[in-house]
Amino acid sequence: MNGLLTGKRIVVTGAARGLGRSFAAAVAEAGATVVMCDILADALSDSAASLREQGAQVESHTIDLADPASISAAFNAIAEGGAIDGLVNNAALATGVGGKTMMEYDIDLWDRVMQVNVRGTWLVSQAAVPLLAQTPHAKIVNVASDTALWGAPRLMAYVASKGAIISMTRSMARELGPQGICVNAIAPGLTRVEATEYVPAERHQLYEQGRALAGAQHPDDVNGTVLYLLSPLANFVTGQLLPVNGGFVFN
């Protein structure tokens, strides 16, 4: 993918670890300057340093999606470096949010998931639009989840938040299209990262045996779709949802 994103400046949220770190590395390898954002300051600084050691152009900013002031502060700092060409809305509360049925779910946890995953994604996008609007064919890639497509049980707030991401993607595509900004979503299937080590073995088995392309999913399996949606190859693609799950569930 070398050169696909040369000269671009792309923000990836939730880039300290997991899928976000993998997207950041892929974006940098494709030639872009990557702006890595996360709430985990130490992990962010380690991940940014390791990408720099590999020769990547990296900026990094701590951000808390639950805190509108933190989002403004991070984007004011990002704006000092000028326009951006892309935003990957990857950060989310994705761990410690499952295991309870809708009858047992806790209101505080429900609110927290919505605050970070839904409101946070909206506010980050809102802060990014003035920077995206300065470049032609700018791109937003929202990270949903295929759990929203098949209705994974014992995970309802998370699933609802990812359903909202899919709907917001469509609405954002229509609102931002006149400014030339494409907005799409991906729906990864269960992917092997640090965070999913805590997912029960049966859920991993369900995915690994239920995929058309049987087997485990790794971050590398998702990178290509993110690069495509950020690239000029996708200049006429907007409002779409691309499941990247080895064919576990179809859109």
Ligand SMILES: NC(=O)c1ccc[n+]([C@@H]2O[C@H](COP(=O)([O-])OP(=O)(O)OC[C@H]3O[C@@H](n4cnc5c(N)ncnc54)[C@H](O)[C@@H]3O)[C@@H](O)[C@H]2O)c1
């Ligand atoms: N791994 C999977 O199986 C899978 C499947 C489908 C979708 N996803 C989605 O992919 C994305 C990445 O998930 P992951 O699996 O790498 O998990 P993860 O928990 O490792 O990644 C989430 C990242 O978001 C950051 N984050 C959490 N709360 C934040 C906040 N308030 N402000 C800023 N950053 C915050 C975390 O620190 C972390 O770096 C998430 O949107 C998740 O919902 C993951």
